[in-house]
Amino acid sequence: MKSKHFFSRLTLTQLLFSVCIFGLVTTTETKAADAVEGQFIIKYRPCDKPIDSGPEIPGASVLSKFPSINAQLLQVSQSSSRGGIDSDPESIISKLSGDPCIEYIEPNYLLTMDETPILSMPPTLRKQSNDPDSSKNWGLAQIYAEQAWDVQTASSVIIAVIDTGVDYTHPDLKASMWVNLAEISDDGIDNDGNGCIDDVYGCDFTEIIGYDAGKNPIYSGNPMDDHSHGTHIAGIIAAVGNNGVGSVGVNWSGKIMALKAVSEKGTHIEVSDVVSAIAYAKLNGAKIINCSWHLPDDTEASTLSDAINDAKKAGILFVVAAGNEARDLDVDGSPQYPVSWPLDNIISVAGTDHEDKLYYSLNPGNDHPSGSNYGLFSVDLGAPGAEIYSTVLNHGYDYLSGTSMATPFVAGVASLLWSVHPEWTYRQVKETILASVDKVPALEGNTVTGGRLNANNAIHSPPPPTIEGPIAVCTPFIKDYTVTVDAAGSSGNIKDYRWKTAMAIDAVNEEKSPTGDKFTVTFKKEGTYSIDLTVTDEEGRSNETTCTVKVPSEPPRPPQCITASTTEGSAPLSIHLVGPQSVKQCGPIDSDEAVAKSDEAVAKYAWEICKQDRYGSCSPISFNDKGEFEITIESSGTYIIKLKVDGNSQSAKHEITVNVTTPLPNLGLGVGNDFAGNPVVPTTTTFAGGVSVGGGDYQSSVTINLDDSVTVTGEIKVDPKHVGQLADMVVYAEFPTPEGSLWFMLDKDGIPLGWDRRPATLMFFKPQVELKAVQPLSLYNGKFVLPGTLRVFFGYRLQQNGTLITNPNPIEISIK
Structure with missing residues (x-):
């Protein structure tokens, strides 16, 4: 247990250098969905x-x-x-x-489409272009599209609209549709062999019309809209300009690829159809994908996340809607996907009204209002989303509201920008759009940028002065001595992967410079090994990381006599217990050496759980005769778990000690950030911790005197996905002052050092800890030397990818 004073080695001058701005994202556990x-x-x-x-x-x-x-x-x-x-x-x-x-x-x-009501009160706005209804789309004026058109009006970038389809016969859309020149119209043949028949303007993934010889589905090539949602979106992006008809889009002409993934008139969207549509868009050259739909709240589909992540290999940018529940995605309930995924090829969009406020409306006959979702860490920027005039079915026009309408404004500006700078990567396009917003009060603190889209600023922006290179991430999969490392989580427009390890000494295979986003190696002996990954993007920029893997001593390693999920933690403590398969795995009852050598299978288990008193006596509290079971210990104390196993002719026994402490106050579900401080995929890790003053009960918030002796303790119930991985334990704290908060961290000796609040500079408190299901952590023991308020945080940083998981609610200590 650490006994250094928090402030004994840290002067106020040093503390002043540690002030910086930092943010954390609340994450939640996923649950079942439709x-x-x-x-x-x-x-x-x-x-x-x-x-x-x-x-x-x-x-x-x-x-x-x-x-x-x-x-x-x-x-x-x-x-x-x-x-x-x-x-x-x-x-x-x-x-x-x-x-x-x-x-x-x-x-x-x-999935759920962001349904939007038709409104009846068109706003009065200034007019643009010679299209008679162009003035009705007030959003174009709000984003300064007319000024941007001085530089560029048309786009050659393919924008895939994955939605209800598009009415490609609409007079204001027909000239802006992408055309598949490799397909012959209406001949009933899949001429280009892409799995869609007669796909001239796109594909309908809701209608399977047959299967090929390899039993792969063949889809209809007719993505005609039967709802209007997709057609309305297409018109915002690229309704034909200066044709004297109807309205005008952000692009006066464009290339809209219609991908129908929403069936039954807008009520049915399957992840599998959306993933197929993404694959089609990637195959056929789309650079931007408009996504005005989302998964049900608190549902995270790994398949969809993988498909979006895979598409960035082709440099595809996804523009996604924030949703219409009028809530904060970071703190109110559950996250929403794909908007809450921390993928760098996603731009997430909130909807704003005529006054640059988050749009909000009361729905007649419905107790639940509709309005734009928002989130300081989840949502990037705002764009017009209330009473937006655009194309609909039957060659008509109408008003719709919602983040579904805000998203195509951003997609349209992205396509204009990419047409001016075709050499740019998706990350340059995204960075320019986010850096060129107009700051507006309603979005400050509610979005990442604090601003609303500005097409003119974006189109006149120079190339970003510094573009972050690729980020290498490797994830290991270990089975006995064989390790497969996967670099699919790496970000950037990556064209080359290089792996390196000391294979000539430690591994069976002798490949010196393996390539590809996956690499498999078999090691000769137990140990902890480092596998280096270098990724290089299309611009020649590189980034490196190291995967640390631990392989077992025997393939496979035999189980212990008693295998317990944990042997320490706070009450109530649940322990999963597993007995041996053979008598040999346990020590003998007596000195008979034959017992220890026996390979007999266990025929009978006899468990006894007892609690020790202060004199060392052990009173039984539970018995069991199963080979595997779970027990929950409700109160603190020292417990002995005893096991006797019987074979046909031999017997053996074993025991382990379990220490259960007084329950620690709950500090909430963990929050996660990557090495650069960006929010990461939600975790199920939970935190508990508190302060004991003079040996009393633990409390999450206390007021003490300078001469009080305290013990600060934490406990982490680790996300099952992280159990067994190597991690560095970290401890840091906030010390508020009238001039602002001061931050510091504890090093491995418990010495406080000034901290700039960047995850990359956070020093470890305990290095290379193999994470257990329940991870106790002694944070501090002793007295404080300065009055004030101290807010203590702790957690772990995974060595394989730098993900940092910490407690959302601090342990707070007020020192008089």
Whole structure:
């Protein structure tokens, strides 16, 4: 336990240098959502089993394949239960998640389109272009589109609209549609072999009209809209300008690729159809994808995230809607995806009204108002989204509101900007749009930029003075001595991956400079190894990282006599206990050496859990006769878990000690940031901690005197995905003053040092800790030497990718 004084080695002058601005994102645990009955998406790890083989489930069939992310869509019929597996989602996921070749399995989730009401009060605005209704689209004036048109009016960049389809016959859209020159119209043949028949303007992924020889689905090439949502979006992006007809879009002419993924007149959207649409857009040269839909709240579909992440290899920029529930995505309830994913090829958009406020409206007959979502860390910027006039079905025009309408304004400006600078990467386009916003009070503190889109500023902006290079991220998958490292999480327009390890000494395979985004190596002996990854992007910029992997001593390592998920923590403490398979794994009852050498299988288990008193006596509190079970210890104390195992002729026994402490106050669900301080995918890690004054109960907030002796303790219940990984434990604190807060961190000796609040500079308190399910942490023991208020934070930083997880609510100590 540390005994250094928090301020004993830190002067006020040093503290003043540590002041900086910093932010954290609240994250939440995912939960079940609506999905297509009986359908699941499976992603495979690098494995000998080919993707075409599919899982071995009676009555199951493969509906579709997603080769770019090594996944497939599976239909499981009700008859599958006769093959030893129930057909309900939990049973199927449980059954298949144990397959070492499967990275994940999840339901084919249904998404939600950002439905918007038709309004009847058109605003009065100034007129633009010679299109008779151009003045009705007030949003163009709000983003200074007319001034931007002095530089560029048309775009040659392909924009895919994944939505309800597009009325490609609309007089104000026909000339702005992307045309597939490799396809012959209406001949009933898939001329270009891309899986869609007669796809001249796009594809309809809601209608399968057959299968090819490889059992891959063939889709209809007619993406005609049956709802108006997609057509309205297309008109905002590129309704033809200066044609004397109707309205005008951000682009006077463009290339709209219509990808229909919403069926049943706007009520049914499947993740599998959206993923297929993304693959089509990537194959056919789209640079921007407009996404005016989202997953149900608190639902995170890994398949969709993988597809978006995979598309950035082709330099594709996604523009996504923030949603219309009028709530803060960072603090109010659950995050919403894809807007809350921290992927660098996503721009997330809030909707604003005529006064540059977040749009908000009361819906007649509905108790729930509609309005733009927002979030300081989740939502990038705002754009006009209230009473937007654009194209609809039947060659008409009408007003719609919602973040669905704000998103195409940004997509349209991105396409104009890319047409002026075709050599730019998606990151340069995104950075320029975000850096050129107009700051508005309603968006300050509610979006990343604090501003609303400005097309004129963006189009007149010089190339960003500094563009962040690629970021290398490697994720290891370890099975016995074989390690596969995956660089798919790396960001940037990456064209080259290089791996390096000391293979000549420590590994079986002798490949010196492996390439590709995955690399597999088999080590000869146990130990902790470093695998270096270097990524290089299209501009020749490089970035490096190191994956630290730990391989076992024996492949596979035999289990211990008693395997416990944890042996220490605060009450109530749940412990998962597993007994041995053979008597040999436990020590003998007596000195008979034959017992220790016995390979007999265990025939009988006899568990006893007892609690020690102050004199060392142990009073039994529980018994069990199963080989594996879970127990929850409700009160603090020292417990002995005893096990006796019997074979046919031999017996053995073993015991372990469990220390359970007084319950610590709950500090909430962990928050996560990457090495650069950007928010990361949500975590299920939870934190508890507090201060004990003079040996009393722990409290999360206390007031003490300078001569009081205190103990500060934390406890982390680690996200199951992080258990077993190597991490650095960190401790830092805030010390508010009248001039502003001062920040410092504790080094490995417990000495406080000034900190600039950047995750990259945060020193470790305890290095290279192998994370357990429950991770206790002694933070401080002793007295304080300065009065004031101290807010203490702690957590861990994963060594493999720099992800930092910390407590959202501090331990607060007021010192008199």
